[in-house]
Each structure stands twice: as structure tokens, then as C-alpha cells.
Amino acid sequence: MVQQVMRTHGAGSVSVDDVGNEVTVAGWVQKRRDHGGIAFLDIRDASGLVQVVADPAQHPAVDDLRMEFCVRISGEVTNRPEGTENTELPTGLVEIDAREVEVLSPAKALPFMIDDRTDVDELIRLRHRYLDLRRPRMAANLKARSRATAAIRRTLDQEGFLEVETPTLINSTPEGARDMLVPSRLRSGEFYALPQSPQLFKQLLMISGVERYFQIARCYRDEDFRADRQLEFTQLDLEGAFWDREAVFETIEKVLSSVVEELRGERVETPFVRLTWHEAMNRFGIDKPDMRFGMEIVDLTDYLGDTEFGVFKSAIESAGTVRGINAGQQDWSRARADELTEQAKGLGAKGLVWMVVNDDGTLRSPIAKFLSDNEIESIKKVMDAGPGDVLLVAADRWKTAVEVLGGLRNELGRPDNHDELAFLWVTDFPLFEEAEDGSITFSHHPFTSPVDIDEMRVRPEAAISNAYDAVLNGVELGSGSIRIHDPDVQRQVFEILGIDSETAERRFGWFLEALEYGTPPHGGFAFGIDRLVMVLQNEASIREVIPFPKTQSGVDPLTGAPTWVEAGQLSELGVGLTPEAKARQTADE
RNA sequence: GGGCGCGUAGAACAGUCUGGAGUGUUCGCCGGCCUGUCAAGCCGGAGGUCGCGGGUUCAAAUCCCGUCGUGCCCGCCA
Numbered sequence: 001m002v003q004q005v006m007r008t009h010g011a012g013s014v015s016v017d018d019v020g021n022e023v024t025v026a027g028w029v030q031k032r033r034d035h036g037g038i039a040f041l042d043i044r045d046a047s048g049l050v051q052v053v054a055d056p057a058q059h060p061a062v063d064d065l066r067m068e069f070c071v072r073i074s075g076e077v078t079n080r081p082e083g084t085e086n087t088e089l090p091t092g093l094v095e096i097d098a099r100e101v102e103v104l105s106p107a108k109a110l111p112f113m114i115d116d117r118t119d120v121d122e123l124i125r126l127r128h129r130y131l132d133l134r135r136p137r138m139a140a141n142l143k144a145r146s147r148a149t150a151a152i153r154r155t156l157d158q159e160g161f162l163e164v165e166t167p168t169l170i171n172s173t174p175e176g177a178r179d180m181l182v183p184s185r186l187r188s189g190e191f192y193a194l195p196q197s198p199q200l201f202k203q204l205l206m207i208s209g210v211e212r213y214f215q216i217a218r219c220y221r222d223e224d225f226r227a228d229r230q231l232e233f234t235q236l237d238l239e240g241a242f243w244d245r246e247a248v249f250e251t252i253e254k255v256l257s258s259v260v261e262e263l264r265g266e267r268v269e270t271p272f273v274r275l276t277w278h279e280a281m282n283r284f285g286i287d288k289p290d291m292r293f294g295m296e297i298v299d300l301t302d303y304l305g306d307t308e309f310g311v312f313k314s315a316i317e318s319a320g321t322v323r324g325i326n327a328g329q330q331d332w333s334r335a336r337a338d339e340l341t342e343q344a345k346g347l348g349a350k351g352l353v354w355m356v357v358n359d360d361g362t363l364r365s366p367i368a369k370f371l372s373d374n375e376i377e378s379i380k381k382v383m384d385a386g387p388g389d390v391l392l393v394a395a396d397r398w399k400t401a402v403e404v405l406g407g408l409r410n411e412l413g414r415p416d417n418h419d420e421l422a423f424l425w426v427t428d429f430p431l432f433e434e435a436e437d438g439s440i441t442f443s444h445h446p447f448t449s450p451v452d453i454d455e456m457r458v459r460p461e462a463a464i465s466n467a468y469d470a471v472l473n474g475v476e477l478g479s480g481s482i483r484i485h486d487p488d489v490q491r492q493v494f495e496i497l498g499i500d501s502e503t504a505e506r507r508f509g510w511f512l513e514a515l516e517y518g519t520p521p522h523g524g525f526a527f528g529i530d531r532l533v534m535v536l537q538n539e540a541s542i543r544e545v546i547p548f549p550k551t552q553s554g555v556d557p558l559t560g561a562p563t564w565v566e567a568g569q570l571s572e573l574g575v576g577l578t579p580e581a582k583a584r585q586t587a588d589e
Numbered sequence: 590g591g592g593c594g595c596g597u598a599g600a601a602c603a604g605u606c607u608g609g610a611g612u613g614u615u616c617g618c619c620g621g622c623c624u625g626u627c628a629a630g631c632c633g634g635a636g637g638u639c640g641c642g643g644g645u646u647c648a649a650a651u652c653c654c655g656u657c658g659u660g661c662c663c664g665c666c667a
Contacts, residue, residue, distance in 0.1 A: 031627075031628080031629095033625095033626050033627065033629050033630095034623085034626095035623055035624055035625070035629075035630085036622070036623035036624065037623075037624035038624040038625065038626080039624095039626090040625075040627065040629085051627070053625085053626095055624085066618090067617085081625065083625085084625050084626075084627090086626090086627055088627080092627085109599065109617070109618055110599080110600085110617075110618095111599060112617090113600070113601095113616070113617070113628095115628080117628070118600070118601065118616080119600095119601070120600065120601075121595095121596090121600085121601085121659080121660095122659075122660075123658075123659060123660095124599095124600080173667085176666080177665080177666050178665085178666085196666095196667075197667090199667090221666060222666095223665055223666045224590095224664085224665060224666080226662080226666085227660090227661070227662095229666070346592080346662085346663070347663090441667080442667060443667080444667065446667070447667090541660095551658090551659070551660090552659070552660070552661095553658080553659085555658095
């Protein structure tokens with residue numbers, strides 16, 4: 001460690017071994033407890049907390065000390081008097097008997113307490129993020145992030161990976177998420193885009209013979225915020241040549257295990273559980289299932305073939321399905337039923353059927369009278385339902401039915417912490433999906449290889465891709481795929497996507513040409529480091545593991561970004577404001 | 590673009606449903622007392638555009654409309 005001239009010890013490192021020695025610590029006043037003839041100061045620095053004892057009569061400066069003053073204190077380390085040890089504190093057996101107390105820098109009255117116990121409005125925390133980051137929880141999150149990236153680099157270095165930086169001023173592609181744009185001054189009127197991912201550059205690196213590449217890459221997507229989404233975020237991006245899916249899985253499992261071990265001290269069971277996309281949808285109604293609890297979706301269609309109940313009947317007759325979940329013991333009321341029905345409707349259902357199993361085995365349900373004894377017995381049996389269990393049933397086309405139940409399953413069963421970890425691979429995603437306007441779009445990205453090229457040509461809507469997601473506790477960590485390395489296949493995919501060959505050449509010609517020079521088969525993966533650290537630190541939002549995040553409206557409350565810029569800057573860039581934007585600017589200034 | 594919630598002292602809240610004087614709690618802040626605390630304790634004090642604008646009313650923190658900010662979600666996120 002580098003020697004420091006200002007202090008001899010970190011506050012948290014003072015121990016019984018130092019008793020009798022003169023030490024100097026420097027840090028912040030966490031708390032002052034003044035008893036008149038004797039005063040206690042808790043001094044906090046990055047290493048921890050130590051108690052200082054001072055006689056205010058001898059140290060007038062102690063009278064002036066307030067919370068978060070930055071101070072330097074010298075004194076002798078002593079054992080605490082018997083009975084006054086603090087077992088909660090790592091340094092609680094000792095204290096520093098102050099000889100010298102020096103204020104390095106005073107602090108104003110604080111906008112909020114530097115304390116994990118108080119729950120402060122996030123806007124106020126962000127406005128004074130430098131104070132918020134002094135809180136032990138936030139300091140621990142910063143540290144966890146740093147250790148996570150260190151573990152990633154260590155692991156990948158051992159595996160022979162090369163860390164390569166790719167540009168962040170690149171060309172815009174209209175597919176996928178909205179690009180963050182940066183106007184060019186030297187070519188006024190033209191724009192760079194910030195990368196949504198280093199996708200094409202890492203594929204170029206495979207063509208370049210790098211073979212094993214990784215990057216801890218800042219990525220940008222100009223879409224609306226969520227608890228787990230910011231405009232900019234950090235991904236571990238990696239790619240390997242001559243790789244098949246198993247090589248990708250093995251590498252990512254190694255990396256994720258090393259991070260979990262670093263932050264949690266736990267071993268992760270590998271290989272991870274695997275589900276195909278279809279299986280995930282069928283059993284959990286979502287492509288990122290939280291595997292920490294059961295409540296799996298059950299297919300009831302076969303047991304209701306002759307049902308009298310119109311909703312079920314018409315669903316089955318129109319090639320739909322009837323599915324249910326056993327939600328187990330729930331506080332059940334009419335209000336709760338209405339609430340969940342509303343939620344089901346929000347997820348696309350036309351309604352929701354609920355049933356509660358009575359102690360005598362009969363069903364309490366608005367539709368009980370439409371069901372035969374046989375049907376009731378079959379439903380109870382296949383759903384493994386006992387007295388008191390709440391059963392929720394949806395009848396619709398397959399995708400809607402499972403998605404509705406998947407949403408309710410998460411609502412009803414998902415743990416509200418991340419104490420337990422459940423990793424999962426979801427494989428065999430559809431290659432394409434139908435867009436809102438009925439056109440075909442890719443479900444991963446257009447550089448993902450199909451499992452079966454002939455099938456892709458004949459029945460694109462049924463084609464399976466070599467794409468896969470990593471999921472942790474119902475959080476999508478990231479995704480990857482085996483890429484297309486054959487330029488002809490790449491051209492065919494563009495064609496199926498409705499990108500005519502002229503457009504494809506204009507936009508991706510440079511990439512298609514690169515593929516023509518002996519491209520090795522390759523594949524890779526990228527996962528969100530923010531999300532991973534969020535889960536491992538048991539946080540509900542990635543903002544808690546990002547030092548300076550933005551609010552839902554894209555504003556940084558600390559610096560005020562984004563801001564208006566001088567008209568001269570704009571004209572140099574060949575950029576103008578719309579009348580609406582100008583009006584807003586005038587109102588602002 | 591849409592749905593729902595929140596906005597009261599420096600901070601966290603109660604009060605809003607059922608209109609009646611800015612009414613209260615905890616922490617912080619200021620002053621005083623206090624020699625073993627560790628979320629110290631005791632006494633006293635200061636501190637308010639009830640987010641903002643409009644409306645209803647004799648009377649609005651409270652009811653209505655709008656607006657801004659913020660959070661969760663849907664859409665969106667290759």
C-alpha cells in the first residue's frame with residue numbers, strides 16, 4: 001500500500017495490536033456524543049469507524065465539530081474501560097485518546113443523515129449524491145461493483161481473453177432501440193450514434209483473428225426508464241472464435257461464478273439449469289422465469305373438453321387453451337379477486353377465473369356451478385390443490401393465457417429479496433417475431449444464426465435461433481448467440497427481414513464484405529453488470545449500484561444535465577431547434 | 590404515448606377520506622446542562638409559499654381542474 005503522510009491508520013484498521021501506540025487517523029465525524037466532561041467522536045473513513053475520546057476542556061475544537069466535518073486526529077490507542085466495549089463495531093475493543101484534533105474542512109448542516117437507517121427521497125439523495133455515497137450501503141455497492149469487474153477481468157485473463165476497446169462514436173442503425181445521437185462538427189449535419197452494444201465491432205475482431213475478446217463496455221439506448229434500465233449502462237461484452245454454444249455457456253458460467261464468489265462468498269452450482277424458450281413460456285409464462293419458487297402453469301385443456309362453461313368452451317373451440325396456476329394459500333377476498341382480475345386484464349386477458357378449494361373438497365368460485373364433479377376432481381388433481389388453495393385460471397390463445405398467468409405468478413410468488421440465487425439459461429428463442437404491423441422482425445438481432453438454415457428459408461415464422469439469455473432470479477442479465485459467419489446467410493436474413501439487397505449493401509456492405517475474408521465461426525454474450533451487481537447486492541433498482549444515475553426523465557439532479565447549449569454551438573454543428581423546443585427553452589430561461 | 594401512487598419545516602412522517610387558526614411526532618439545526626456514550630440523555634429555542642396555478646366555498650393542506658417534479662408499471666427496450 002502507498003504510504004500516506006496525513007495519517008498512520010485507517011479508522012477501521014485500528015486494533016488491539018495498536019494499544020499503547022500513537023496513531024493519526026483522518027476522516028469524517030459520523031457522530032459526536034458530548035457528555036460535558038467527556039466527549040466521544042465516531043470517526044469514519046473508507047476503511048471503517050473508530051471511536052475517539054476527548055476532554056472538551058482540553059480540546060476546544062471538539063465543541064465545534066458537527067456531523068461530517070472532515071478532521072484529522074492524533075492520539076494514543078487504548079483499551080476501552082471494561083464494560084464499555086462495543087461488540088457491534090469491529091474496532092469496538094479500543095478507542096483513541098485524543099491528543100490533537102484538527103478540522104481539515106467543516107461541513108454545512110446536512111440535507112439528510114449519513115445513515116443506512118433513514119429512508120430519504122431519492123431525488124434529494126441524487127441532488128447530493130456525494131453525501132449519499134458516504135452511506136455505508138452505497139459505499140459497499142460501489143466497492144462491490146469494483147470487485148465484480150476485478151473478478152471478471154481476473155477470470156477472463158486466465159482464460160486467455162484480450163480486453164479490447166471499441167469506439168463509442170459509431171454509425172447509427174435504425175433497427176432496435178433508439179440511438180443516442182452525437183452531431184458531427186467536422187461533417188456538419190451528420191451524426192454519430194453511441195453504441196447500443198459493440199456487436200459489429202466484436203464480430204470484426206473475430207475476423208481480425210483476436211479469437212477471445214472481452215470489454216467492459218458502456219452502452220446506450222435512448223428508451224424509457226425502468227427500475228433496471230438507464231440511458232447508459234455497462235455490459236460485459238465477450239466473443240470467441242471457433243466457439244459453439246457450450247463454449248459460451250461454460251465461459252459465462254465461469255465469469256458469473258467468480259463474481260458471485262467474490263461478492264457473496266458462495267459457490268454457484270454449474271452448469272446452470274436450462275430451459276428452452278417454449279418450455280419457459282409453457283411452465284412460467286415468461287422468457288425470464290424466476291426459478292426460486294414453483295407455482296407452475298398447468299394445462300387444463302384436456303380435462304375440459306366437454307365443459308359447459310362458455311368462456312372455456314369458446315377458448316378451446318377457437319384453438320386456444322385453458323391454463324391455471326395453484327397460487328397456494330392466499331388472503332382471499334372479493335377485493336383481492338377484483339384486483340388480480342384487473343391485473344390480468346392489464347396483461348391482455350379478457351378475464352380471470354378464480355377458485356378456492358373448500359375444506360370439504362368442493363370449490364368456491366363464480367363458475368363452480370358450470371363445472372361437473374368430474375371436471376372439478378380433474379382440476380384439483382392436476383393442479384395438486386388442497387383445502388384453502390387459490391386456483392387462478394385463464395382461457396385464451398396460448399401466448400396470452402401463459403403470459404397472463406406468468407404475470408400473476410410473479411406478482412403472487414416472487415420473493416422480495418435476492419438472498420437465494422437461481423441462475424438459468426433460456427435457449428432456442430424464435431429467430432423472428434411478428435411486429436405490431438404484422439411484418440417480420442428479428443427477436444434477438446439480425447446477426448444471430450438460425451439453427452436450421454433451410455427451415456429459416458421455408459418457414460421463417462417457425463425458425464429457431466442460436467440465441468440464449470442468462471436469467472438470475474427473474475432478472476434478464478443478458479443475451480448472446482452464435483453469429484452468422486456466412487455472408488450469404490447474412491444476406492438471406494436481411495432479405496427475410498424485408499431489407500432489400502440495395503439497402504443491405506448500403507448500410508451493412510462494409511460488414512458483409514468483412515465476412516467474405518475467411519470469417520471463423522464465432523459466438524458470444526453480453527450481460528449487464530449493473531443488473532448483476534444489483535441482484536447480488538440485494539437492491540431493487542440499478543440506480544443503487546450506479547454512482548451518478550439519472551431520473552426517469554433523463555435528468556441528473558446533481559449536475560442538471562441535459563442542458564441547453566449556445567446557439568453558436570448548434571449552428572457549427574448544422575443543428576437547429578424546432579419551434580416547440582425553442583419555446584421550451586425560452587420558458588426555461 | 591398511457592395507467593397508478595407520491596409531493597406538508599433541513600430530513601422522515603401524521604393530518605387530506607368527513608373543509609373550520611400551519612395542529613403534531615421523530616431526527617437534524619441553534620442555546621444551555623451533563624465524565625463512559627455508541628441512533629447517548631435532559632431543558633429551552635428557531636424553523637412552513639402544505640410543489641405550482643386556477644376554481645368551488647363564508648372558509649381549502651383537505652374538494653375539483655390543470656400543471657410541474659418524482660417513483661412503479663404498460664407500450665418501448667435488435
